[in-house]
Amino acid sequence: MKKPLLLAAILVSMVGAWFVYLSVDASRTQTEETYIPVISVMEILSASDLRAGVKEAVKTGQLELVDEWLSKALVVAQAANLSQDDLDYLQSTHSRDYVIFNARRALFNDEFEARYVNLEGIDDLKAMYPEAQDLFPKAESLLEKRDSIIMQIAITLSPDSPPSEETIALAREQWKSRSSITD
Numbered sequence: 001m002k003k004p005l006l007l008a009a010i011l012v013s014m015v016g017a018w019f020v021y022l023s024v025d026a027s028r029t030q031t032e033e034t035y036i037p038v039i040s041v042m043e044i045l046s047a048s049d050l051r052a053g054v055k056e057a058v059k060t061g062q063l064e065l066v067d068e069w070l071s072k073a074l075v076v077a078q079a080a081n082l083s084q085d086d087l088d089y090l091q092s093t094h095s096r097d098y099v100i101f102n103a104r105r106a107l108f109n110d111e112f113e114a115r116y117v118n119l120e121g122i123d124d125l126k127a128m129y130p131e132a133q134d135l136f137p138k139a140e141s142l143l144e145k146r147d148s149i150i151m152q153i154a155i156t157l158s159p160d161s162p163p164s165e166e167t168i169a170l171a172r173e174q175w176k177s178r179s180s181i182t183d
Helices: 002-032 041-045 048-060 064-079 084-090 093-117 123-128 130-157 165-182
Strands: none
Touching (some): 048 064, 093 165, 123 130
């Protein structure tokens, strides 16, 4: 009778010890979990105020302001408790080059939109913003479609075939007036 009671006591002690071990292990795991930041370095670099500030700095040629914006980004990253690798990246020339690259692409888009509405070409823009070279084919395609629409307007307005220069000029004015309404 003593042996079964002893075995039962040992078994109960082992099960109890196992549960205590699991409890201690679980609490240790919870405290050792790595901190997951609520924001990433790319989200910081994509923030609208930072993008607008860097874009304005690039537009005006005041590149020292880019460094000020990246300093502000670093403060945010530190407050978000980002990793040292992320903090190092924000202080690197790579992050500076990244935000300038994106600002120049945004400037290309802005200037393209204005030229699109005003019936202007973009050859000089291509030279000014080589960072946007992957956007050039789409931009050229949009210009061709715009010019095709203008020609269709001129054909509709024209009693002559092909439309006269005066009719094409009238179609262009109609294009501009319609484009300014949608802005």
